[in-house]
Amino acid sequence: MRSASEASKDKGAPRSQCHALVVRGCAPHHEDYWAVRNNESKQMPRYAPVPFPEVKLEGQFWHERLDTVLARTVPSQHRKLGEYGILDSLKLPNPPPPLRFPRHANGFTVQVFWDSDVGKWIEAASYALAHRRDIDIENKIEAAIDDLEKAQAPDGYLNCWYLGREPEKRWTNLRDNHEMYNAGHLLEGAVAYFQVTGRRRFLDIMERYLDHIYATFGTGPGQRRGYDGHEEIELALMKLYYLTGERKHLDFATYLINERGQQPPHYFDWEREQREGSESKQPYVFANYEYSQSHKPVREQNKVVGHAVRAMYLYTAMADLAAELGDAALKRACEVLWDDVMKTKMYVTAGLGPSAHNEGFTHDYDLPNQTAYAETCASVALIFWAQRMLHLDLDGKYADILELAMFNGALSGLSRDGEHYFYANPLESDGTPTRWEWHTCPCCTMNVSRLVASVGQYFLSSAEDGVAFHLYGGIATDLEIAGTKVSLREVSTYPWSGDIRIHVDPETPAAFDVKLRIPGWSNGATASVNGETIPTGSAERGYLTLRRQWQKGDVIALDLPMPPVRLYAHPGVIMDAGRVALKRGPLVYCLEEVDNPGGRVQRLKLPRHALLKAETRSDLFDGIVTLTAEATSLEESEFAELYRTAPPREAPSTLTAIPYFLWANREQGSMMVWVPEAVAN
Amino acid sequence: MRSASEASKDKGAPRSQCHALVVRGCAPHHEDYWAVRNNESKQMPRYAPVPFPEVKLEGQFWHERLDTVLARTVPSQHRKLGEYGILDSLKLPNPPPPLRFPRHANGFTVQVFWDSDVGKWIEAASYALAHRRDIDIENKIEAAIDDLEKAQAPDGYLNCWYLGREPEKRWTNLRDNHEMYNAGHLLEGAVAYFQVTGRRRFLDIMERYLDHIYATFGTGPGQRRGYDGHEEIELALMKLYYLTGERKHLDFATYLINERGQQPPHYFDWEREQREGSESKQPYVFANYEYSQSHKPVREQNKVVGHAVRAMYLYTAMADLAAELGDAALKRACEVLWDDVMKTKMYVTAGLGPSAHNEGFTHDYDLPNQTAYAETCASVALIFWAQRMLHLDLDGKYADILELAMFNGALSGLSRDGEHYFYANPLESDGTPTRWEWHTCPCCTMNVSRLVASVGQYFLSSAEDGVAFHLYGGIATDLEIAGTKVSLREVSTYPWSGDIRIHVDPETPAAFDVKLRIPGWSNGATASVNGETIPTGSAERGYLTLRRQWQKGDVIALDLPMPPVRLYAHPGVIMDAGRVALKRGPLVYCLEEVDNPGGRVQRLKLPRHALLKAETRSDLFDGIVTLTAEATSLEESEFAELYRTAPPREAPSTLTAIPYFLWANREQGSMMVWVPEAVAN
Numbered sequence A, B: 001m002r003s004a005s006e007a008s009k010d011k012g013a014p015r016s017q018c019h020a021l022v023v024r025g026c027a028p029h030h031e032d033y034w035a036v037r038n039n040e041s042k043q044m045p046r047y048a049p050v051p052f053p054e055v056k057l058e059g060q061f062w063h064e065r066l067d068t069v070l071a072r073t074v075p076s077q078h079r080k081l082g083e084y085g086i087l088d089s090l091k092l093p094n095p096p097p098p099l100r101f102p103r104h105a106n107g108f109t110v111q112v113f114w115d116s117d118v119g120k121w122i123e124a125a126s127y128a129l130a131h132r133r134d135i136d137i138e139n140k141i142e143a144a145i146d147d148l149e150k151a152q153a154p155d156g157y158l159n160c161w162y163l164g165r166e167p168e169k170r171w172t173n174l175r176d177n178h179e180m181y182n183a184g185h186l187l188e189g190a191v192a193y194f195q196v197t198g199r200r201r202f203l204d205i206m207e208r209y210l211d212h213i214y215a216t217f218g219t220g221p222g223q224r225r226g227y228d229g230h231e232e233i234e235l236a237l238m239k240l241y242y243l244t245g246e247r248k249h250l251d252f253a254t255y256l257i258n259e260r261g262q263q264p265p266h267y268f269d270w271e272r273e274q275r276e277g278s279e280s281k282q283p284y285v286f287a288n289y290e291y292s293q294s295h296k297p298v299r300e301q302n303k304v305v306g307h308a309v310r311a312m313y314l315y316t317a318m319a320d321l322a323a324e325l326g327d328a329a330l331k332r333a334c335e336v337l338w339d340d341v342m343k344t345k346m347y348v349t350a351g352l353g354p355s356a357h358n359e360g361f362t363h364d365y366d367l368p369n370q371t372a373y374a375e376t377c378a379s380v381a382l383i384f385w386a387q388r389m390l391h392l393d394l395d396g397k398y399a400d401i402l403e404l405a406m407f408n409g410a411l412s413g414l415s416r417d418g419e420h421y422f423y424a425n426p427l428e429s430d431g432t433p434t435r436w437e438w439h440t441c442p443c444c445t446m447n448v449s450r451l452v453a454s455v456g457q458y459f460l461s462s463a464e465d466g467v468a469f470h471l472y473g474g475i476a477t478d479l480e481i482a483g484t485k486v487s488l489r490e491v492s493t494y495p496w497s498g499d500i501r502i503h504v505d506p507e508t509p510a511a512f513d514v515k516l517r518i519p520g521w522s523n524g525a526t527a528s529v530n531g532e533t534i535p536t537g538s539a540e541r542g543y544l545t546l547r548r549q550w551q552k553g554d555v556i557a558l559d560l561p562m563p564p565v566r567l568y569a570h571p572g573v574i575m576d577a578g579r580v581a582l583k584r585g586p587l588v589y590c591l592e593e594v595d596n597p598g599g600r601v602q603r604l605k606l607p608r609h610a611l612l613k614a615e616t617r618s619d620l621f622d623g624i625v626t627l628t629a630e631a632t633s634l635e636e637s638e639f640a641e642l643y644r645t646a647p648p649r650e651a652p653s654t655l656t657a658i659p660y661f662l663w664a665n666r667e668q669g670s671m672m673v674w675v676p677e678a679v680a681n
Helices: A005-008 A030-039 A058-083 A110-131 A136-152 A160-165 A179-197 A203-217 A233-244 A247-259 A269-273 A308-325 A326-345 A376-393 A396-413 A443-453 B004-010 B031-040 B060-083 B109-133 B135-151 B158-165 B179-197 B200-218 B233-244 B248-260 B267-274 B309-323 B328-344 B376-392 B396-413 B445-455
Strands: A055-057 A462-465 A466-469 A475-483 A482-491 A499-506 A510-517 A524-531 A531-532 A543-550 A554-559 A565-569 A579-584 A589-593 A604-607 A613-617 A624-634 A650-659 A675-678 B055-057 B460-463 B466-469 B475-481 B485-491 B497-505 B510-517 B526-529 B532-534 B543-550 B554-559 B565-569 B579-584 B587-591 B604-607 B613-618 B624-634 B649-660 B674-679
Touching: A030 A326, A055 A058, A058 A110, A058 A136, A110 A136, A110 A160, A110 A443, A136 A160, A136 A179, A136 A203, A136 B674, A179 A203, A179 A233, A203 A233, A203 A247, A233 A247, A233 A308, A247 A308, A269 B526, A269 B613, A308 A326, A308 A376, A326 A376, A326 A396, A326 B485, A396 A443, A396 A543, A396 A589, A462 A475, A466 A475, A466 A482, A466 A543, A466 B158, A482 A510, A510 A554, A524 A543, A604 A650, A604 B158, A613 B328, B060 B109, B060 B135, B109 B135, B109 B158, B109 B179, B135 B158, B135 B179, B179 B200, B179 B233, B179 B466, B200 B233, B200 B248, B233 B248, B233 B309, B248 B497, B309 B328, B328 B376, B328 B396, B376 B396, B376 B445, B396 B445, B396 B460, B396 B587, B445 B510, B460 B475, B466 B475, B466 B485, B466 B543, B485 B510, B497 B510, B510 B554, B526 B543, B579 B624, B604 B649
Parallel strands: A466 A510, A604 A675, B466 B510, B604 B674
Antiparallel strands: A055 A475, A462 A466, A475 A482, A482 A499, A499 A554, A510 A543, A524 A531, A524 A554, A565 A579, A579 A589, A579 A675, A589 A650, A604 A624, A613 A624, A624 A650, B055 B475, B460 B466, B475 B485, B485 B497, B497 B554, B510 B543, B526 B532, B526 B554, B565 B579, B579 B587, B579 B674, B587 B649, B604 B624, B613 B624, B624 B649
16 A cells, blocks of 8 residues: 555656555555645544555455455456457547447437446456456556556546547536546546555556646636536545645545536536537436536535435545535535435435436435335445545444445345346346346446455544444454554454454553444444453444553454344335335345245235244355245235236245345346235234 | 218319318218228128217216317317427428437437327317317318428328438338338328318328338338338228228238238348448337337237337237238237236236336236336227227127226326326326326327227227127217117216116117127126116126117116225236225226325225225215225324334224326325235234
8 A cells, every 4th residue: 555655756756667566464654644634634533444455354254255356356347348348448549449339419328438437447456456466457457557648638638438539529518428527437546556556657647637627627717617417536536635645636626516516607507508519409318407416506405316326426525525624514414415315215225316217316215126226336335425424423323324335235236256247226126137247337347346345444444542443244454553553353254143353462552442333233232351341331323432451462352133123114115115124233135036936025925023033054155144934925826817806815934035135146036125014914 | 970982982072172071960971981891801890890979978977088188188289289399390391390309329309200299189189070160170180281281292201200301311210210100190190080071181191191102112023121110000001991991001001010020131120231320220229129019920929028009009900900801810819919918917007018118018917006107008009909809809808908998097198187198107106206298209198189089989889780888988879780770878977887777769670789798897787678687697708698679768777786896916916915906897996195194195004804985975076986994004203214123103094095097186195006905904
């Protein structure tokens, strides 16, 4: 992991002097990174992220996912980028590959996103390199950077769609055509690649592009007051700012956040007027400003609206900026928006955005199951936002959602084999949808791979005098706390069990806080240090704080009982009326037909008082915990008609549920999360 | 109503010699029409339609609907056609109005349908004129015909989209751009206008256009073997053939039906190859051949697939042709397709096509309620198909569906005020959707108006020696049966009551059949003639045949008891598991929030054994029958969270249901057809 000071020092170094690949085992140097942050911040969040490569995943659950992503997902994604012409689209000035996807009347095609797909793949692949050096992957990244370097215009502009097809139209349609969004994803890739390898060529390319963008947009004379129709660059700029400490990146992110939704005139209106020809003046089908959260200035927004991924990326950057600038109005907006989504708009799996129409939000309690869009990207982006909220204000409610999204709505997007995906994550299926090998718009594929490849960053946060555990699952890390190097090792089979041991080994005895998240879902948690019981009732806002003089060999035991529970939805969620969801620990469960043979799972009803049994099944996947119960079943076989006056016969049955994120990895069949409930049967 | 022989005689008459408007009271002359049919047919269906103007609607139910359509719907639709530029689009060679709706990459825009909207409006308006002369409407029709006449190319071609914008591209994209579909709707308009007014100018225009089409397409040398991507013209040609008796129209309809789906090469593939430029080679998003039922020859089709309206129009023409040609393979295909849709693909409201994506069919039992597409046009077209099946084979199962679609899935598409519409007819709503004033693609608006304006045609069929009653609701007509003029008057308040009286008044005593449909939904029907009980057990295939010497003053009494019933769906319909639909007579009921205040109707559960009470409510609409029952209600008010482990509280409540077709005519709110059922509560 490269520090900000090193990044600054390297600025003028010739490109051939690339730093050796930094792999696990190299000492982290993130002090300078946070030092920059401390100097710049008006209000420093006390706890801040521990960058991911410093956290080693040892537990079986994440180890398996990570290995799959490294061995299968990252390489196969590169193959797909090739097969779909996405890599070729960077090879300018060669003619761009033939148009593969149709253009809307306003010129839009999904191909305008392609730069972002490359950026996200480089980001995911860079994280993969942090775990395991791979010359082949490095060469592939370098080859893409070669192409980007050649494609870059002399003035720094770098968008391969426009450079390849219609260079004269650059910056004419920020509303629809994602130039800044692409820049943001390329930038995230460049930051990740630099952090992991120390190679700054890609970062240099992107900084040149940013200088062009900064010169073009802004409130100064001759500048356009534009911002992107798809938020993304804002959070990427914050990453660059955290890395380099250069104020201009923070300033431009601030400009983008402040400018968004200002009117009249609305920038997208002004921009549309500038474009010529009746065709280009066609409204884009989603050109209402709620779609892109630009309907009003962000500090005035109090309802979560529009395209879900856009919204989450925006809120992530807003939370970053609120912390960085000490901006109370921005913090308040984040909190109000958080409450809105949590109280009325989130699936029980932490899926977001019920509607395929706008890939986003509709109205309160509109959470249909079978048609749930709940885009993988949106749950991944919710994790980003939750992490930023957690560092803005260390409250377990944010970590609860981070965890919920991680284990359910996000992880469901990647198949067990690491090469199939869900773009939409429905909570119910009659057996039709299956995972895809690839998507017309492959945004979700690389979002889930970059998440898993960097998952370590979400387990812990550190502060000057403490460490906070957010997630559990078997990790090890060395941190500098209270002036002492502290080895931390958390051992558990979480999420299958809540029986957790944390070994705290400071080099020398030292007093600091160890904060343990007590999940919102848990009931009856117990804790001890070296066998001495700690009352968990003293936990505040989701964290139990253990402050003491820590010594080598100290062991914390935390037990989070995980009885299976039933969840009921607010009656406003009409699809869930009379239904119940099953959950154990952080995992939401579902019924899948393969475990419940005999017809569609929707034939099953769970009696309200039936005992839910958790059962460890070593024969399923790598060993999971299933839930089983007595149930009743509607009989299909004797129902010849489509409709009739006699009710279907019901017979006693049983049901078996598996974790939701594992569905659609075996034979095709029906699935449901919300199970019809039989009351007083 | 003009007869076929008159139509032929008029052929060469100068256009100024228009016949006087034929209005109700003029003697019908449809004998020749059927004579032609008898001569031409290999297998004459015994019972054949009684054209609509000969059936006078006297019952309150249809009288009200008809009056609304005449007074409000037809005039307001003409206004909308003007406001949306559709009427202006006919005014060639003036420049066409600016493009209002975006074009797909392949050139498609909904504006390519516009000719059809005009044709359908003329058809509906013509039917309206049959009920009530209206100079203003006649002038508006004539003005549109003026424009069409001027627009027509010297070679007969008449498609205003192509003539106005890209005349060189005519006939290059039958797959997507609806040229024959438009011709079919214009032709239906021309036939209706001639039938009602005797004016044949529009018919002449269309016959010139057809001659051009017949010269262009076919299996002869130099002809293209094309057929339309949207079936419609086939059934329109059959109408023209029935009207004129000219074999060429039957032959071309036969050609279109026979050619559909033949391959290799598939015509749409061949045609695409002919088009130039990469953009025009873009696949249309629905260009799989199931979408347009051209995936295989029609006689080999055994699953209902693709776009629902396309499918229904095709099957309508197939049934017409099967009867006309005595084609057993075509009849068998119709029957197999009928069974498929009835057993696995029809909503309980007779809505068809669950998916908005393809406006059509998906897989067996896929009948989601809230997202039901169930396009109004599809239910209207199902009525067309059911009528043709009924005349191919007089079986009450076809009339049952005709009636179900009429009173539910089709009629729901038109608001009580006659000026608002549903394009999609969901069976459940959380309160969001409301009726529209108009649509981007206004096909449904004129489909429902032409249906209501001509609804009389569906009540009865006649044969040489009999008459068959299919629908009830208060009608009067004079028919020639068994050589005698017979006045028939059916008196009832159907569908509110099944208490039906039929007055049979032959001018002279005569022996003939009176067939009474005993609906499939009825149980315990009783019948009598002049007070003498007739055992209804002798009914065959849905019809009770009364054969006797009829005399003036004879009165048939038919009583169809209408207790409210519960319907259950096949357990394969996953959305309806644990739910029940309420029905009384032909009417499907729904719960609407305005009648069930206190929150979304989805909070309500109906206990399985709760008594359903039918209650006449003169205060609602013009007097309807509601259903009420004891129920339980989930309490929203005390549920603060989105999800929680404690179930929502339930309280005793009541529920009130209204006929489905009447929903969304009062204040906005939630609605559901399939009511959660409480078992053993």
